[in-house]
Amino acid sequence: MQIKKTAVVFTCVLLVASLLAGCGPKKQSLPAIRFLADDSEAAKKYAQGLQEIFRKNLGIELVLENVDFKTRLQKMRDQDFDLVFAGWGADYNDPMSFIDLWVTDGPYNDVGWSNEEFDELVTLAKTSTDQQERMEAMAKAEKILLDEAPIIPVYWRQRNFAEHPWAKGIVRTAFAPSNEWKWAYTEGRPGGDNELNLNLGEEPPDLQSVTCTDTVSIDILNATLEGLVRMNPDGVYEQGSGLAESWTVSDDGLVYTFTIKDGLKWSNGEPLTAHDFEYAWKTVVDPRTASQYNYIMFFVKGAEDVANVEIPDEEEDPEGYKDAIAELQEALDNMGVQAIDDNHLVVTLEAPSTFFLSLCAFSTYYPLNQKAHEQWGEGYATEVDKMLYCGPFVIDEWKHGSKMVLKKNTGYWDADNVKLDSIHFDMIKDINTPVTMYEANELDAIGVPGDFIPKFQSERPDEFKQMPEAVSFYLECNLNHPLLKDPKVRQALSLALDRQEYCDNVLRNYSEPAYAYCPPSMQGAEPGEVFVEKYLKDYLPITGDVARAQKLFKEAVEALGYEAPEPPTK
Amino acid sequence: MGRYILRRFGFMLISLWVIVTVSFILMNAVPGGPFTSVKLTPLVEKQLERKYGLDKPRWQQYITLLKNLLRFDLGLSIRERGRSVNDIIKYTFPTSAVLGLEALTFAVTLGLALGIIAALYRGKGLDYAAIIIAVIGVSIPNFVVASILQYVFGYKLNLLPIARWESFKHTILPAFALGLGTLASMTRMMRSSMLEVLSQDFIRTAKAKGLTSAQIIWRHGVRNAILPIVTILGPLTAAITTGTLVIERMFGIPGLGKYFVESIYNRDYPMIMGTTVFYSAILLFMTFLVDIAYGLVDPRIRIARGKGD
Numbered sequence: 001m002q003i004k005k006t007a008v009v010f011t012c013v014l015l016v017a018s019l020l021a022g023c024g025p026k027k028q029s030l031p032a033i034r035f036l037a038d039d040s041e042a043a044k045k046y047a048q049g050l051q052e053i054f055r056k057n058l059g060i061e062l063v064l065e066n067v068d069f070k071t072r073l074q075k076m077r078d079q080d081f082d083l084v085f086a087g088w089g090a091d092y093n094d095p096m097s098f099i100d101l102w103v104t105d106g107p108y109n110d111v112g113w114s115n116e117e118f119d120e121l122v123t124l125a126k127t128s129t130d131q132q133e134r135m136e137a138m139a140k141a142e143k144i145l146l147d148e149a150p151i152i153p154v155y156w157r158q159r160n161f162a163e164h165p166w167a168k169g170i171v172r173t174a175f176a177p178s179n180e181w182k183w184a185y186t187e188g189r190p191g192g193d194n195e196l197n198l199n200l201g202e203e204p205p206d207l208q209s210v211t212c213t214d215t216v217s218i219d220i221l222n223a224t225l226e227g228l229v230r231m232n233p234d235g236v237y238e239q240g241s242g243l244a245e246s247w248t249v250s251d252d253g254l255v256y257t258f259t260i261k262d263g264l265k266w267s268n269g270e271p272l273t274a275h276d277f278e279y280a281w282k283t284v285v286d287p288r289t290a291s292q293y294n295y296i297m298f299f300v301k302g303a304e305d306v307a308n309v310e311i312p313d314e315e316e317d318p319e320g321y322k323d324a325i326a327e328l329q330e331a332l333d334n335m336g337v338q339a340i341d342d343n344h345l346v347v348t349l350e351a352p353s354t355f356f357l358s359l360c361a362f363s364t365y366y367p368l369n370q371k372a373h374e375q376w377g378e379g380y381a382t383e384v385d386k387m388l389y390c391g392p393f394v395i396d397e398w399k400h401g402s403k404m405v406l407k408k409n410t411g412y413w414d415a416d417n418v419k420l421d422s423i424h425f426d427m428i429k430d431i432n433t434p435v436t437m438y439e440a441n442e443l444d445a446i447g448v449p450g451d452f453i454p455k456f457q458s459e460r461p462d463e464f465k466q467m468p469e470a471v472s473f474y475l476e477c478n479l480n481h482p483l484l485k486d487p488k489v490r491q492a493l494s495l496a497l498d499r500q501e502y503c504d505n506v507l508r509n510y511s512e513p514a515y516a517y518c519p520p521s522m523q524g525a526e527p528g529e530v531f532v533e534k535y536l537k538d539y540l541p542i543t544g545d546v547a548r549a550q551k552l553f554k555e556a557v558e559a560l561g562y563e564a565p566e567p568p569t570k
Numbered sequence: 571m572g573r574y575i576l577r578r579f580g581f582m583l584i585s586l587w588v589i590v591t592v593s594f595i596l597m598n599a600v601p602g603g604p605f606t607s608v609k610l611t612p613l614v615e616k617q618l619e620r621k622y623g624l625d626k627p628r629w630q631q632y633i634t635l636l637k638n639l640l641r642f643d644l645g646l647s648i649r650e651r652g653r654s655v656n657d658i659i660k661y662t663f664p665t666s667a668v669l670g671l672e673a674l675t676f677a678v679t680l681g682l683a684l685g686i687i688a689a690l691y692r693g694k695g696l697d698y699a700a701i702i703i704a705v706i707g708v709s710i711p712n713f714v715v716a717s718i719l720q721y722v723f724g725y726k727l728n729l730l731p732i733a734r735w736e737s738f739k740h741t742i743l744p745a746f747a748l749g750l751g752t753l754a755s756m757t758r759m760m761r762s763s764m765l766e767v768l769s770q771d772f773i774r775t776a777k778a779k780g781l782t783s784a785q786i787i788w789r790h791g792v793r794n795a796i797l798p799i800v801t802i803l804g805p806l807t808a809a810i811t812t813g814t815l816v817i818e819r820m821f822g823i824p825g826l827g828k829y830f831v832e833s834i835y836n837r838d839y840p841m842i843m844g845t846t847v848f849y850s851a852i853l854l855f856m857t858f859l860v861d862i863a864y865g866l867v868d869p870r871i872r873i874a875r876g877k878g879d
Contacts, residue, residue: 070836070837071601073602073608075601107612203650206651288621290617378652379653380652382652400824402734402823402824403734426734426822427822428733428820429819432717433720433820433821436732437732439725442732
């Protein structure tokens, strides 16, 4: 009884004391920071790793919100996040593919960041023909981005793969197409030479070049179609490497005149001409095609005007529809791509572009045969016999969701240099099965999942390889958040991040800690020059600077009128 | 009997309509849409919505959906551009059905046999063996079983293909991995059901009448004990023949299973609706078959009794 009474008195005293303590001038406690990330097992682990680092180094507790991929994207568009783990992959080999995301009101700028100087530098880099000047402008722009830190770079992803010693000549690039099989060959392959067994991972969702956006389909299209140019194994775009025999560029860098090779044929025997390019490029931007990659065509003069034509529903508004079609026709006629005869294609650009030739090697710029495309309509490229080929290989067999067999295209202009007779693709989405199949020699090359890296390193060190990908992962800060709106807070987050530790202990897949935003696979002014290495080497401390981060964070938070969290103790 | 079937069919249609409506509402309530992607611009999103009719008001989309369903037209998949949902189901369902039936045949026959044996030899070695198999089958997830099978029979012993879908040989490992869980639950259910039946009075009566033990077990034991199994066999068949994500994924099988899950991740509206309607129809049909089968198996249930029966 006595004990109970004492307990009651004690509790009352405590209550009063805590009430009194609360009466004094007290700062508000820190507002919560929600941290949005994907919900796969790996993504959860990666997000928890960051959560732990910020807890340890700044004493803040991020509130994790793991959602599925599309929900995350939707929430980002709706700016319904505080901090989000996001990534971007390059569309072409120029830092611009990353940098122009963050221009004021850009379609992908979902953090609400705006900086006048940054915008001006981007415009300069987009219009200048002087490579040196462009690179310097982009480097300066990236420094502004890193200083203001609306986004906080975390890591650059590496690609881990293994190939048997007999599989040779597969060219892997940091950009789509990520696998080039034109020059592949085998030497002493157990199952017989001149063929390869590979895993595609899934059914190619869209083999129509004008609408295709995914890497699996782009790899297949690169093998079965060809653009005006094709990248050589050493990463160069040479005259005559693709369907164009040669080209000339006007002095102002705006007009390209391509001469198409003589005697080119589609797989059905029809001649392949400059008109097939004009048709394809116009189809890409035609609003009725609704191609997600239409913006890659916007370098061509007038292409954006075509895409912007709004076409009302024909049944609801027949008059408006007629007008819109007329407007569309006019825009198409004015677009800067024209086949002046069967062999010559004249292309006019919006602004001089130093990487335009690399775009001409990309699937969105491939030719398309109008007759075949119209004949099969929506069903184009959904079955083996509902599409035409003009690349090193043709599709010989396609069992949806199960397998695809490519066969050498004997009608290809450079067939003499294609050594493989066939490539057999499985479509196995699971990541463990292909490893077992590789070990049983049923697959000649595979991507190595993170968990298997140590095993491959110890058991098959000569077969295990790595290369950088043109992908950058970073945190986006919502600038409407009461804390994250302050650049100092964002800088503190960036400094608190020990990227090296994160890559070594959390990711454990050879990802590279990002000391800047653009990944090192982006080329500088000349081939072989790495943009970030030259201009931004170690711009962010990859092991972080926790002491500075804590100081900065405390100052910033207190200036905002909040109580800084207890400095974390070891 | 005819009137009964007609009434059941009517209920099936109403159930389907309810399922479609609820799915439609849920599907549209999930954030993101079929075109949501990292690189989607608002301009193209509008163009795509126009192209696929998603710019229309919801109620209009709903009416169009119902109209198309009445014509058995499930529309075009958005994820797999240009392919119709009807085609995809037509192409993938037979694969899943073959695999599912194989797994089911193996699981049910073996499961029942094990269950009966376990019950008859209760407390003896055979019973424990059956129980061990059942516990293993229930507790080890099928992807673990599949990996072990692939490693042992495919890689180490090189007896069966690790994956791919080409001949009967390719179906053995996935069918086994798929059926093992079912086999285990069949064994357990059959064992307990059989034990219960064997302790009933009528078994004693049958013994007293001097029937042979084979007659007792088959005519009076199994026939009564199998009733609960028949009940779950309907939904089970529907589930297993329409494919499973994990097994298909691991063995590279072009089945329908993956679409149930992936269509939702992809927000492939026509595909979500297609798989939902298809599965519901099969499930309702199977349940219907089970009801009829009851009449054949269970002497106490007669669906259509004439007057004076």
